[in-house]
Amino acid sequence: MTRYDAVEAASYRVAREISLSGLSSWRDAVAPYFAPGSTVLDLGAGTGLFVRAFASWFPSVSVVAVEPSESMRSASGLPMLAGSDTAIPLADASVDVVWISTVVHHFRDLPAAGAELRRVLRPGGVVVLRSLFRERHQGVGLFRFFPEAARALASFPTVDEVASGLGFAVARLEAVPQVTAESLAEKASNVRWEADTLLRSLSAEEFEAGRARLVEAAAVETGPVVDHLDLLVLEPAGAV
Template sequence: MGLIAYDDTDAAAFQATRHLPGDGLAPWREAITRYVTPRPGLRILDLGCGTGSWTRAFRAWWPGVEVLPVDPSPAMRERALVAPVLAGDDTHIPAADASLDVVWVSTVIHHVPDLGAAAREIRRVLAPGGTVLIRSAFPGRHDGLTLCRYWPETITVLDRRYPGVAAIEAAFGTAGFAPVALEPVTQVSAPSLAVAAAELRREAHTLLQLISDTAYRQGLARLRAAAATVTGPQTDTLDLLVLR
């Protein structure tokens, strides 16, 4: 996987800052259960799980659900909140054929170099009728993203280097998947913009790593200036793309 390679510095930054607060997770739980009915024995793959925050959430929400966390980065696996996290990626999933019911892909689809190959591997491991849930920022859908508000250069990165919804649907269509829904979900990412500014780590965000140092410094100044006056929680809107 990779627009960036997650080394120790990136993984440490991710571990420190990319875990949503409880009220940030709740809208995603509601959205997911519109397309998946949790039950004991349901098998979920957390593909590109990073440090495992979603695996931890799924297990807490739905006792009896089986979650398989997989990530290609040794640094991420070493810092995971859950264990074990298996080594693997979008073309080498350590699971048997038709052994899973749901594949969860959170903020990682932009690291997939060959969407068609990934779709075929996901098709292999999904049982008939299984569901793919892709949580991501997508080109042309940046209005609700804090990073894009204060670092406008990230919009160009998003539009040029992240896969669009149509491209993903087309690639997964070659493996027999059809789109079910595209749903924007607004989450609380931090208690306030001031907290978000204080805790920000550039290494934890692909979009920020792919802009220039000058653009990053200028955006950080804009964020800190806004944080001095803006009140209320900091929110972001990402999309949930559902395929089946």
């Protein structure tokens, strides 16, 4: 079971997908790990945002997408394998990089997931995460309009919990900017309660009050909406 049904999959595309130009800092951040000819597993690939981005940025890299939700796989319109963090349908030592974007807070058994990641990684392989961590949420502008969404941070792991839970060591950690929307007006028209773990923690009243604050700010503030998520690169413990 996953949290993403058909309605949420459609909303996800509207509310959460970002333009490739808005993600250009992410292209630069991950480029050192995406060597020509390498194989990347996009674990929890969702609607395929990064499958499409990687195909465009790194044409010589092979991307294999694994996603547990049938609705997300279908909404992506891309070939994707059914699977999850603890059941990856790939051979031992078959990938160079595992990419995990805004998924790790859904993992329920980090040690089991870590064993599965080590199984599919080739020697020298790395896990590259794009995520929000419980103790590092200052770069996310959503909380300005939806302050009650901070409650949901309690269910997000810290960097240390992810690394030690998976049994990996931290090789790199830094905040990376992204242009989430061209304007607050665009953000206001695209925001969806059901498309985001943080927003789903809000009551209908809290969500509507936050959306009203967002619409009000959008009427006077112009310019792009820039958020920061963290890049976390992990290597099997002992390899660093």
